[in-house]
Amino acid sequence: MKIIQVKDYEEMSKKAAAVLAAKVVSDPECVLGLATGSTPEGAYRFLVEWYEKGLLDFSGITTMNLDEYKGISKENEQSYYYFMKKHLFSKVNIKENQTCIPDGEEEDGEKVCREYEELIQSVHGVDLQLLGIGRNGHIGFNEPCGEFMKRCHCVTLTESTIEANKRFFESEDQVPRQAYTMGIGTIMSADRILLLASGEEKAEALYQAVCGPITPNVPASILQLHDQVTIIADEAAMSKMNYQS
Numbered sequence: 066m067k068i069i070q071v072k073d074y075e076e077m078s079k080k081a082a083a084v085l086a087a088k089v090v091s092d093p094e095c096v097l098g099l100a101t102g103s104t105p106e107g108a109y110r111f112l113v114e115w116y117e118k119g120l121l122d123f124s125g126i127t128t129m130n131l132d133e134y135k136g137i138s139k140e141n142e143q144s145y146y147y148f149m150k151k152h153l154f155s156k157v158n159i160k161e162n163q164t165c166i167p168d169g170e171e172e173d174g175e176k177v178c179r180e181y182e183e184l185i186q187s188v189h190g191v192d193l194q195l196l197g198i199g200r201n202g203h204i205g206f207n208e209p210c211g212e213f214m215k216r217c218h219c220v221t222l223t224e225s226t227i228e229a230n231k232r233f234f235e236s237e238d239q240v241p242r243q244a245y246t247m248g249i250g251t252i253m254s255a256d257r258i259l260l261l262a263s264g265e266e267k268a269e270a271l272y273q274a275v276c277g278p279i280t281p282n283v284p285a286s287i288l289q290l291h292d293q294v295t296i297i298a299d300e301a302a303m304s305k306m307n308y309q310s
């Protein structure tokens with residue numbers, strides 16, 4: 066694991082965008098695995114800025130998002146579909162049919178997950194996977210549990226995740242209770258992984274993921290077994306690690 070410590074969210078975002086941009090430039094037909102949430106928003110902002118300056122071309126890029134809430138329409142502002150459109154897809158020249166997100170409107174979870182997994186295989190997997198980390202150590206929506214779920218699956222969100230994500234909704238009741246997510250095996254199949262962490266509320270999860278035992282109770286800890294992981298984390302997210310070392 067390569068860990069890059071930066072000062073704050075802004076520096077994390079710029080460095081993450083630089084890693085993604087370098088991939089887009091050097092491999093213009095690559096497959097990017099993308100994340101949603103507060104963490105990658107800043108990186109997407111930089112990518113849009115550099116695209117507007119003529120520095121990036123997304124026309125050959127394919128994207129595979131990590132996850133989507135179940136039972137949410139694409140028009141819902143809280144859907145990850147909407148998020149990606151708002152923050153990236155509508156602002157760069159990526160082809161819409163090359164942007165892939167699990168279908169949150171489809172009730173048949175088995176179908177969604179099987180088809181999404183097949184879609185990822187059909188593009189020969191993800192070249193560079195961007196990840197955030199949940200306060201409970203989740204990656205994608207792989208919540209702490211008794212086993213590492215290998216492939217795309219439907220997950221019941223934990224109270225901790227519902228609590229963390231309610232800030233995006235009008236009330237806690239509106240947070241969907243289930244989601245479709247790439248599995249741990251799907252994520253680990255990516256050639257390279259870039260994990261971002263910002264803020265003190267991520268410090269314990271990051272510490273456990275990097276320094277703790279590899280356990281499905283901290284899903285991100287599996288990344289210790291991937292040999293191409295880069296972590297970009299700000300001082301606050303690194304505080305536990307710096308304190309311990």
Ligand code: F6R
Nearest residue numbers: 100101102103104197198199205
């Ligand atoms: C989102 C995702 C989640 C988030 C995590 C952190 O697509 O897969 O694992 O990365 O919940 O969320 P934020 O960035 O909002 O703190």
